[in-house]
Amino acid sequence: xxxxxxxxxxxxFISTFLxxxxxxxxxxxxxxxxxxxxxxxxxxxxxxxxxxYSVLNFDRYSRSTSIDIxxxxxxxKVKTLVSSxxxxxxxxxxxxxSKDESKILLxxxxxxxxxxxxxxxxxxxxxxxxxxxxxxxxKIQEPTFSPDGKYVAxxxxxxxxxxxxxxxxxxxxxxxxxxxxxxxxxxxxVYEEEFAFVRAFDWSADSKKIxxxxxDETNVPEFSMDVYxxxxxxxxxxxxYPKAGEANSIVSLHIYDLNVNETEEVKVNKTYNxxxxxxxxxxxxxxxxSAQYMNRHQNELDLWLINAKTNTSTLALAEKDKAYIDITDxxxxxxxNSFIWTSEKDGYNHIYHYDKNGKLINQVTKGNWEVxxxxxxxxxxNTIFYQSVENGSINRDVYSIKLNGRDKTRLxxxxxxxxxAFSADFSYFINTFSSATTPPEYTLNSTTSGNLIKSIKDNDxxxxxxxxxxxxxKEFSTIHVNGNDLNMWMIKPADFDENKLYxxxxxxxxxxxxxxxxxxxxxxxxxxxxxxAQQGYIVACVDGRGTGxxxxxxxxxxxxxxxxYEVEDQIQAAxxxxxxxxxxxxxxxxxxxxxxxxxxxxxxxxxxxxxxxAIAVAPVSSWRFYDTIYTERYMSTPQENASGYDENSPxxxxxxxxxxxxxxxxxxxxxxxxxxxxxLAEALIQADKQFDWAVYPDKNHGIHGGNTRLHLxxxxxxxxxxxxxxxxxxxxxxxxKEQVKIKG
Numbered sequence: 001x002x003x004x005x006x007x008x009x010x011x012x013f014i015s016t017f018l019x020x021x022x023x024x025x026x027x028x029x030x031x032x033x034x035x036x037x038x039x040x041x042x043x044x045x046x047x048x049x050x051x052x053y054s055v056l057n058f059d060r061y062s063r064s065t066s067i068d069i070x071x072x073x074x075x076x077k078v079k080t081l082v083s084s085x086x087x088x089x090x091x092x093x094x095x096x097x098s099k100d101e102s103k104i105l106l107x108x109x110x111x112x113x114x115x116x117x118x119x120x121x122x123x124x125x126x127x128x129x130x131x132x133x134x135x136x137x138x139k140i141q142e143p144t145f146s147p148d149g150k151y152v153a154x155x156x157x158x159x160x161x162x163x164x165x166x167x168x169x170x171x172x173x174x175x176x177x178x179x180x181x182x183x184x185x186x187x188x189x190v191y192e193e194e195f196a197f198v199r200a201f202d203w204s205a206d207s208k209k210i211x212x213x214x215x216d217e218t219n220v221p222e223f224s225m226d227v228y229x230x231x232x233x234x235x236x237x238x239x240x241y242p243k244a245g246e247a248n249s250i251v252s253l254h255i256y257d258l259n260v261n262e263t264e265e266v267k268v269n270k271t272y273n274x275x276x277x278x279x280x281x282x283x284x285x286x287x288x289x290s291a292q293y294m295n296r297h298q299n300e301l302d303l304w305l306i307n308a309k310t311n312t313s314t315l316a317l318a319e320k321d322k323a324y325i326d327i328t329d330x331x332x333x334x335x336x337n338s339f340i341w342t343s344e345k346d347g348y349n350h351i352y353h354y355d356k357n358g359k360l361i362n363q364v365t366k367g368n369w370e371v372x373x374x375x376x377x378x379x380x381x382n383t384i385f386y387q388s389v390e391n392g393s394i395n396r397d398v399y400s401i402k403l404n405g406r407d408k409t410r411l412x413x414x415x416x417x418x419x420x421a422f423s424a425d426f427s428y429f430i431n432t433f434s435s436a437t438t439p440p441e442y443t444l445n446s447t448t449s450g451n452l453i454k455s456i457k458d459n460d461x462x463x464x465x466x467x468x469x470x471x472x473x474k475e476f477s478t479i480h481v482n483g484n485d486l487n488m489w490m491i492k493p494a495d496f497d498e499n500k501l502y503x504x505x506x507x508x509x510x511x512x513x514x515x516x517x518x519x520x521x522x523x524x525x526x527x528x529x530x531x532x533a534q535q536g537y538i539v540a541c542v543d544g545r546g547t548g549x550x551x552x553x554x555x556x557x558x559x560x561x562x563x564x565y566e567v568e569d570q571i572q573a574a575x576x577x578x579x580x581x582x583x584x585x586x587x588x589x590x591x592x593x594x595x596x597x598x599x600x601x602x603x604x605x606x607x608x609x610x611x612x613x614a615i616a617v618a619p620v621s622s623w624r625f626y627d628t629i630y631t632e633r634y635m636s637t638p639q640e641n642a643s644g645y646d647e648n649s650p651x652x653x654x655x656x657x658x659x660x661x662x663x664x665x666x667x668x669x670x671x672x673x674x675x676x677x678x679x680l681a682e683a684l685i686q687a688d689k690q691f692d693w694a695v696y697p698d699k700n701h702g703i704h705g706g707n708t709r710l711h712l713x714x715x716x717x718x719x720x721x722x723x724x725x726x727x728x729x730x731x732x733x734x735x736x737k738e739q740v741k742i743k744g
Contacts, residue, residue, distance in 0.1 A: 023469045025531045027717065030524050031710040036466070038439050038459050038521065041430070043094065048101055050425025052078060056095060065091040067104065072428045072444060075454050082106070082125050087132055089123065098149035102127055103165075105135070105143055105152065114189060114670060115701075117141065117198045124152065124165060135163055136170070141186055142199040146207035151258075153201060153210055155186040160201060160212060162258065173210070173256050173263065180222065180240055185212040188220075188249050190242055193671060194629035195278040195327060206286035209308055210256045211266075213277050215249040225668055228697050239670070244624055244631040244645070245638040251277050253291055255308050268293065268304045268313040276629070283333045290316075290331065298633045301325045303341075303358065316358030319345060323556040324633045326513070330374035340364075340384070342374055344552045351384060353403060364405045370549045372396060373419070377403070378426040385422060385429075385447075391415065393549045394476060394487055394519045398431065400447070411450030414438075417520040422447065430456065434521035436474040436489075439463060470494050472533045474526070476519065479542060481572045482565075484554070487517035488573075490540040493533045496582075502538045503587035503724040504577060510566040511595035512634055513548035513555055516541050528713060532720065540577060544569030560641055562623060562634050563602050563648030570599065571607035578610070587724045591615035591716070594672060594701065597664075601650035601680070605657055613660040613723040615716055618672050618701055621680035622649040625673060654683045660723040661691040664712065666699030692719065 029035040043056040047069070057066050066083035070076065082104065084091040094107040103124050110120035119139040123132045135143050135152050140161075143154040152163045158177025163170045174184035185201035192198050201212035223241035226234045242248050253266040272293060279292040289306045303317035319325055330351075332340040337356040342349055349371050351364040364384060365371055373387035375398075382403045391397050391410070398420045401408040412418035416435025423429065426447050434440045439459035443452055472494045478485040493502065507529070509516050529539040545565045546558035558565050570590065578585030590611050592600040597619025604614035623631050623645045624638055638645050646652055661684075665677040674695065684691050694715060696703050703712055 024534050025469055025471070025527055027528070027531065027710060027713050030527045030531070031713060032707075036462065036522065036524075036527055038462055039457055040440065041432075041442050041457060044421050044430065045095075045097060046422065046424045048424050050423045050427055053421075053423070053430070054081065054097075058091070063091060065093070067095055072423060073453075075444060075456055081127060087123075087125070089121075089132075093120075096145065098145040099147050100149055103145070103149055105145065106132075109139070111139070114192055116192050116196065117186070122152075122154075133165060133168070136161070142201075144199065144201070144203065146203045147205055148207040151207065153185075153203065155184070155199075155201075158183045158186070160185040160210070160256075162210070171261070173261075174212075174214075180238065181216070181218045183215040183217065183249075185210075185214075187213075188215045188217050189239055189670070190248070190627045190629050191215070191276075191278070194627065194633075195276070197279075200280070202280050202282055202289075204282045204286045204289070204308070205284055208258050208286065209282075210258070211280050211282065211289050211291075211308075212254055212256065213280065214252045214254055216252075217249040219247045220249055221246050223670075223673065225670065225674070227668065237668075237670070241670075241673075242628040244626060244628055244635070246628065248274070248276075248296070248628055251275070253277055253280065253306075255289065257308075264311060266291070266306055266311065266313070268302075268306070268315075270302065270315065278327045279329070279331070281331060281333075283337055283339075284335065285337060288337070290333075292327070292331075294325070294327075296628075296632065297636060298324045298629075301327075303331075305358075314357075316356075317341065317354065319343060321345075323552075323559040332374070332377055334377065335379060340374070340377060342371060344370075347552050349552075351386060351401075362405055364401060364403065365408075366405070368551065369393075370551070372549065375420055375422055375429075376426070381426070383426070385411075385420065385426065387419065389549050392519075394515075394517055398429070398450070409450070411445065411447070413450065413452075415519065417518065420445075428453070435519050436476070436521070439521045469530075470534055471530050472496070476517070479573055479576060481542070481544070481569050481576065484545060484569075486542050486544055486569065486573065488540060488542045489517050490538065491529050491533050492538050493536055498582050500582060501584040502536060502582055504538045504540060504574075504583050504589070505532060505720060505724065506570065506574060506577075506588065506590040507539065507541045507596070508544070508570060508590070508592055508599055509594070509596040510544055510546060510570070510592070510599045512546050512558060512562075514595070515543060515548050517543045524709075528717075532717070535721070535725070537720070537724070538583060542570065542573045544573070558634065560635055560644045561648060562644070563598065566599060567602045567606055567648070570603050571610050574603075574607065574610045587612055589613040589615075589720065589724050591617070592619075593617040595620065598650060601661075601663075602648065602653065604659055604661055605650060605653040608656050608658040611659055613662075613719070615662045615664070615719060616650075617664045617712075617716075618666065618669055618703065619650070619663070619676060619680070620672055621651040621676040621683075622646075624649075625676050625679070651680050651683050654680070654687045654689055657684065657687070657689045657691070660719070661689075662716065662719045663691060663693040664696070664703070664715075665694075666696045666701065666703045668698040669701045671701040 045054045064085040067081045069078045092106040096105040108121045110118045122135040122143045141155040143152050159174045176182045187200050217240040220240040220242045224236045224238045228234045256263045274296040276294045281290050287309045291304045293302045299321045301319045304313050305316045306313045328342045330342040341352045353361045369390040371388045375385040396417045398411045419432045420429040431443050431445050439462050441458045442456040444454045472491050475490045479488045590600045590603050597616035600614040601616045604611045
């Protein structure tokens with residue numbers, strides 16, 4: 001096909017290996033038995049001496065956890081700092097060191113609130129004294145050591161508290177916190193979900209001040225969800241959720257001074273009518289706080305430097321974009337208070353160095369590729385360490401470069417996905433590598449050359465187990481669609497015959513800046529695709545316009561029209577794939593979850609001459625139902641862009657439905673509310689369109705827990721077989737007949 005340009009990045013399985021593969025992957029293997037669970041290194045922390053690291057280990061036999069110290073050079077275990085078996089509190093699930101590493105915060109009995117937030121019991125373990133100290137008698141949020149290790153600040157019931165570890169005294173520092181009205185130092189729902197952080201407070205370098213964001217969500221509309229549980233009557237969860245165009249929390253910035261026990265509000269020298277404060281961070285100067293302010297449209301980002309002594313502010317950096325600006329977590333202040341910053345202002349995400357006043361010193365990295373992670377700066381060698389897609393947008397490699405932009409070195413050698421965890425002195429890094437053919441491997445590497453020093457952990461057992469199963473290679477390629485070369489992967493049946501016709505199931509997510517076509521190891525869904533390939537399906541995934549890591553213009557082309565170009569790309573890709581001699585163009589389906597469910601619904605409705613079926617899990621059916629920060633970043637407000645909201649929302653295209661449609665949602669979804677599915681279902685009913693659907697009681701956006709995932713994937717597999725697999729069943733029947741004849 002002239003439309004397809006295949007450039008495979010992975011090697012073929014050799015024929016003798018294929019012959020050995022006899023077992024078939026079952027849904028129980030994937031979601032019940034954890035047959036394909038990969039070994040990991042949990043909560044790795046590099047010790048300050050640069051020669052050792054700690055890991056949280058879990059003993060499945062004793063059901064205990066421990067923090068164990070290992071030596072970088074030998075990789076041998078040096079000692080156990082603390083084990084839950086010795087402190088009689090049950091096993092802990094997380095840990096944080098004080099800066100001097102003399103104390104450890106241990107988390108117990110954690111319970112999830114929303115996607116990133118948790119409540120938990122916490123104790124401080126004093127290493128030298130081998131003693132524990134309760135932080136609070138109740139469950140709290142985000143406990144954080146002061147830099148000197150003498151205090152722990154935390155959130156409780158929407159207020160902030162400080163525990164003095166020497167005196168064991170707790171001081172309440174805010175008093176107006178109230179559920180669904182005022183939150184101090186902990187983010188509201190929409191900040192947590194879309195700005196991806198929970199702790200909205202930060203200690204100054206001298207441990208004398210705490211800066212925090214206050215959220216006044218009094219005027220934010222409430223959303224309620226029924227919780228059915230096991231009781232005679234259902235209960236309700238009620239929380240503030242600002243939908244697109246509605247009122248956000250009013251945010252303000254405050255600084256609490258421990259010496260005088262007083263709090264002062266911070267004002268910056270610019271008039272903001274409606275704004276966000278998505279990040280705060282103290283500089284190395286204990287009197288200077290940095291704060292990022294962003295307008296509601298999210299196309300202007302200001303970095304302010306605030307003097308806590310004089311309560312004056314200076315604008316250090318101001319960025320503007322025609323579409324939107326992504327928040328950066330890479331702000332790093334050097335000893336002279338110059339700072340490192342990442343931005344895509346030249347069209348690709350790169351690293352910049354500014355002086356303490358915000359004047360550009362130099363652009364550190366350059367090129368038509370993206371920096372995907374910033375690891376840190378070694379002041380002794382003036383070297384920055386980062387991850388990028390310079391070696392192809394589906395791959396990740398680790399690099400070093402001098403602060404002046406010279407002497408760039410690729411530190412990782414294997415093609416796939418590489419991710420680094422550096423020692424505190426940047427002498428070593430632990431590399432996590434995986435690819436579509438190699439499960440995660442953990443190795444110790446030299447920082448100067450990247451060369452392998454020792455292997456730490458691999459998944460050879462998993463590889464060996466997989467060799468018993470009938471699996472197919474994941475083929476990476478590009479497909480030329482609507483003027484763009486789009487990344488694609490495809491999985492074919494292991495016994496693929498190019499002279500046969502196969503049904504095609506397409507998967508995608510397609511959200512702004514996302515990526516599904518990546519050279520990395522399997523997720524649970526990949527094993528499901530192998531299961532489908534065993535049944536005679538071809539499975540493919542195409543990352544269309546709007547997805548990430550190919551530059552700002554490729555990503556931001558969907559601005560103000562979410563669901564237009566992405567849908568056009570999926571429909572056109574399906575048409576071109578349907579022209580392949582081995583694809584049955586009459587049996588092409590598509591599925592997706594969340595944004596992917598929004599997409600699969602639109603594709604089936606708008607591409608009713610291409611797609612025979614679609615599955616939409618937890619879909620957005622109208623952007624009017626989704627939250628302010630995410631939606632308005634890409635769509636502005638409904639008041640300003642009504643047509644953008646309505647012309648590309650599935651709820652307004654139900655009349656076009658011709659194929660088979662399965663709609664799935666969790667009733668306890670606090671993110672994409674069940675409202676989306678209910679309104680879409682009602683629109684389909686009133687349009688007299690038949691469809692299948694399922695609602696999972698009290699399940700959130702992930703639809704998991706107990707037997708839920710297995711049930712869901714059985715339902716989806718059955719739906720695929722019923723809608724796309726009719727000819728597969730006939731082929732299997734014919735095959736069985738032939739086998740009977742041969743035996744006869």
